[in-house]
Amino acid sequence: MRILxxxxxxxxxxxxxxxxxxxxxxxxxxxxxxxxxxxxxEGGYELLIVDxxxxxxxxxxxxxxxxxxxxxxxxLFLSTLAGIDxxxxxxxxxxxxxxxxxFALPELLARVGALGRRARDARPTRLAAGALEIDxxxxxxxxxxRDLGLIPRELELLVYLARHAGQPVTKGMLLEHVxxxxxxxxxxxxxxxxSRLRAKLERAGAADLVRTVRGVGxxxxxxx
Numbered sequence: 368m369r370i371l372x373x374x375x376x377x378x379x380x381x382x383x384x385x386x387x388x389x390x391x392x393x394x395x396x397x398x399x400x401x402x403x404x405x406x407x408x409e410g411g412y413e414l415l416i417v418d419x420x421x422x423x424x425x426x427x428x429x430x431x432x433x434x435x436x437x438x439x440x441x442x443l444f445l446s447t448l449a450g451i452d453x454x455x456x457x458x459x460x461x462x463x464x465x466x467x468x469x470f471a472l473p474e475l476l477a478r479v480g481a482l483g484r485r486a487r488d489a490r491p492t493r494l495a496a497g498a499l500e501i502d503x504x505x506x507x508x509x510x511x512x513r514d515l516g517l518i519p520r521e522l523e524l525l526v527y528l529a530r531h532a533g534q535p536v537t538k539g540m541l542l543e544h545v546x547x548x549x550x551x552x553x554x555x556x557x558x559x560x561x562s563r564l565r566a567k568l569e570r571a572g573a574a575d576l577v578r579t580v581r582g583v584g585x586x587x588x589x590x591x
Contacts (some may be wrong), residue, residue, distance in 0.1 A: 368413040368483050369393045373403030374445065375421050375573065379468070383416060383445075386472045400424025407433055407484070407488065410531065411544040412440055414482055419446035419457065427460040434461035441482040496532045496587060499576065501525065509581065510571040521564045528577060528587035537584035561585065 370392050374380040377398075378408040384394040395412075397403035401423035407415055415433075430442050442464075444457040449467045451556040455463045463485075464478050498511040501522075508515045508525055517525065523545045528536065538557050542548040546556065561577065568576050580586050 368414060368479075369395075369411060370414045370416060370479070371395050371403065371406055371412045372419045373397045373400070373407075373415065373421065373426065375399055375571070379418075379445075379549055382472070383475065386476060390476060391409065392479075394520060398422075400429045404429045404432060407438065407440065408436060409540060409543075410438070411527075411540075414479060415440055415442045416479075417442055417444055417522060419444055419453075427457065430461040441485065443475075443478060443482060460542075494526065494529045496529050497576075499525075499529065501529055510568065510573045510576075513571050515567050515571055517567060518565065521567070524560055524564055525577075525587075528585065532587045535580045535586045540584070545569045548572075 370387055372380055372383050372387075372394060374383065374396065376433055380396045381456050382400070384396055387394045394527045395406065397406055402419040403415075403421070404424060406412075406430070414481050415430075417430060421429070426444060426446075430444075433440070433442075441491065444462040445468055446453065446457065446465065446467045448469045452466045463482055466475060466478060492502065492504050492505065499508070499526040500510075500512075501508045503526070506519070506522060508522055514523075524541065527541060527544055539551060541557050542551060565574070568574065575588075577585060579588050
């Protein structure tokens, strides 16, 4: 899973990130509430691990704002606050689980695994935007019933754009979430694949589905 750890204590963040990475997870760390919220709002994470007490916005506020923005990503709270009322407050703020510090790494990993399984079970297997239909199990995309014949990277591009339909996404967001780059490698890989994707969409009668937003990036705008 791609996991964001929002934790201001460097030792705890390193401990958690290291344990998750050993299990094969892709882990990123944010050291304060503002940074964690900004990254989480970009999307692409399958789980958030959030400390309750953070500089730049406490964990409760971070998660509450995510939920208000429509994010359903699972959240595991970490906290030294161990009372029943504290746990209830965390869950009511939008958390899915609550783990008290100090904790044993095997318990953290078990809870992460459980949240991941729960999220996969609840995850939709299809995306739709207008006449566009994407089957996430079969890995196919159709426009008005016609198979677009996309190669894997073109499909990943279309899936990301469809998940953010009606919202502009930047080249940097596509590089990070489709190619896994956390920096701009100064290549035209996004433009090249988008050009091929658009050509296939045009042949299927969806020439205007993906458009360029000048100075921002790209937008999938399904017809009304």
